[in-house]
Amino acid sequence: MSSRERRKDGGIPSGVVTRLPIYLRYLTELRDQGVGRVSSAQLGEALSFTAAQIRSDLSYFGSFGQQGYGYDVDELLMHISRILGLNRTYAMVLVGAGNLGKALASYENFRKRGFEIRAIFDVDEILVGNYHACCVIQPVEELDQYLKENPTDIGIIATPGHVSQDICDVLVANNVPCIWNFSPVHLQVPDEVIVEHIHLTDSLLRLSFRLNEQRHRD
Amino acid sequence: MSSRERRKDGGIPSGVVTRLPIYLRYLTELRDQGVGRVSSAQLGEALSFTAAQIRSDLSYFGSFGQQGYGYDVDELLMHISRILGLNRTYAMVLVGAGNLGKALASYENFRKRGFEIRAIFDVDEILVGNYHACCVIQPVEELDQYLKENPTDIGIIATPGHVSQDICDVLVANNVPCIWNFSPVHLQVPDEVIVEHIHLTDSLLRLSFRLNEQRHRD
DNA sequence: TAGATTGTTAATCGATTAACAATC
DNA sequence: TAGATTGTTAATCGATTAACAATC
Structure with a gap:
């Protein structure tokens, strides 16, 4: 299937979307x-992917390499x-100006990439x-x-869990298309709304699971 | 395959490990x-999984339900x-006491679950x-x-990217088995070290990709 | 008992990988 | 040209799902 045809069916698989930012970073x-050129084999080696997977991922979007050379x-x-x-x-917009919210608002890298926090909201009168x-x-x-x-x-939710669904509803009602959720809650949204969850505790639990994994083996 | 046999082969698939904390939360x-009982169908409905997937995930670890009843x-x-x-x-231990590091240290929920920050380190003399x-x-x-x-x-890395590999090396050299990495770097570690990445920028890029996705369609 | 729902098997689906013709 | 490496196909692998016998 050519990349042109591939694009027609559903969306891009989430595995591909997960890897693109990793490629970008590397x-x-x-x-x-100052490195000017790289092959899919070299990329794969550095990032622990197969060369085939990298080429396959890129081919969803076009042909960016050159046979015998690699990629510029x-x-x-x-x-x-x-x-x-x-x-x-x-x-x-950022909702929730607690420790985490403030840390996010202070993080310069987002703005550098074009992600601009234009307003901050909180319940706390102080x-x-x-x-x-x-x-x-x-x-x-x-x-x-x-x-x-x-x-x-993009609406950033950095509130305590018990209010995050309400905030989410306000964002959705006003057609904010993307939600970046830092609260420990599984938000209910319509299908067309795009949500990224940063569930810090879930990530910690994956660590503790893996650390104790051998216990569950025979 | 019974759960007992299943446990023998490699590790638990990462999809399962990702979903367990979600089940726990719900x-x-x-x-x-005050809900006392739940079926796999109800769980699936609430969390947008199939009932079969939930039963299959749990069966890696044992039989926790009852036919005709569901789960307590x-x-x-x-x-x-x-x-x-x-x-x-x-x-x-937490390395890096910037805005994000401080926010993590202040977050009470980790300690409540048994994850205790015992020491904090930073380069900044102030x-x-x-x-x-x-x-x-x-x-x-x-x-x-x-x-x-x-x-x-667990070693938490909340430092700028250019020092995080060095910090990681110190943690690994001292046999810290788990790394919780908040820096925007793909850390190199031996196979046995368990790493969870919280790459905030990657998450934002997945949002912007999905928001612009239709542009790449025909 | 009849109804409900489990745990597991077998079928399906999708993602990853190996292989290779095309070609720089 | 000979060597290298792409983009893509076909084969493989693994994860998800539908179906159902077991049974509470």
């Missing part, structure tokens, strides 16, 4: 080291950047009115009105 | 709501807790000596000596 590293690092980097949508900016990183913290009751006036691509 | 919610919520919760290793505590949450922040040069004197289960 290619950026190579470029910063700068060129491939440019293609993957575009594929991931890095050729534009994204407007974000926090409201304070400047943090980019913005004044606003009362959460104003989230709905803000979203009506300001088109927003 | 079962906890049910228990807190408390009992299943107890089993999954043990499977995930929640019947003990874990000693952790931070060193300050108390944060549980512990005094120590100079990173003392990490090696600390690990030699204090058995540690």
Whole structure:
């Protein structure tokens, strides 16, 4: 199947989407080291993937290499950047200005990539009115009105679990297409809404599971 | 294949390990709501999995249900807790006391589950000596000596990318079996070391990819 | 007992990999 | 040209699902 035909059926498999940012990161590293060219075998070696998988992943989007040569690092980097949508900016709102929310708002790398936190909301009256990183913290009751006036691509939920579904509903009702969820809750959203969960505790539990795994063996 | 036999071959598939914490979280919610019993069909409905997948996942570890009845919520919760290793505590060190590191150290839920940050390290002389949450922040040069004197289960890396491999090497050299990595780097570790990556930027890029996905379709 | 739901098997589906013709 | 490596096909592998006998 050619890449053109492949694109027609459903979406891109999630495994592919998971690996693209990994490729991007490593290619950026190579470029910063002044490496100009790389083969799928070399990429695979460095990232613990097979060469075939890397070529297969890239072929969903086009032909970026050259037989007998491999890939031009700068060129491939440019293609993957575009594929991931890095050729534009994204407007974000952050809900929840606790320790984690503040850490996210302070993280410069997001803005550098074009992901801009444009407003911060919290319930805590003590926090409201304070400047943090980019913005004044606003009362959460104003989230709905803000979203009506300001088109927003990504809503970041960094609230305690018991309010996150309510916040999510407000975001969805105002057509925010993407949710970045840091609360320990399985959010209910319509099919068309895109959600990425950062479940920190789940990740820790995967560590403790693997650490104790031998116990479950015979 | 019986669960007993299944356990003999390699490890548990990573998909199963990913879903166990999700089951745990939802079962906890049910228990807190006073729900005493649940079927695989109900679990699947709530979490968008098939009932068969849930039964298949659980069967890796034993038989926890009853035909015609389903699962006792408390009992299943107890089993999954043990499977995930929640019947003990874990000693952790945190390296990197920036915004994100501080947020992690302040997060009470980890400690409640038995994941205890026992020491914090940073390069920044201004931070060193300050108390944060549980512990005094120590100079990173003392990490090696600390690990030699204090058995540690999990090393948390919340440093800038350019030093994270060095920190990782110190952790590995001192037999820390698990790494929880928040830095935007693909760490090189021996096969037996267990690594969980929280790559925040990768997660954002998956959002922007999905948001722009239709552009790549015909 | 009749109804419900498990745990497991066998069938299906999808993802990964090996192989290779094409070609730089 | 000879050597290297792509993009793609076909084969393999593993994960998911549907179906059902067992049984509470």
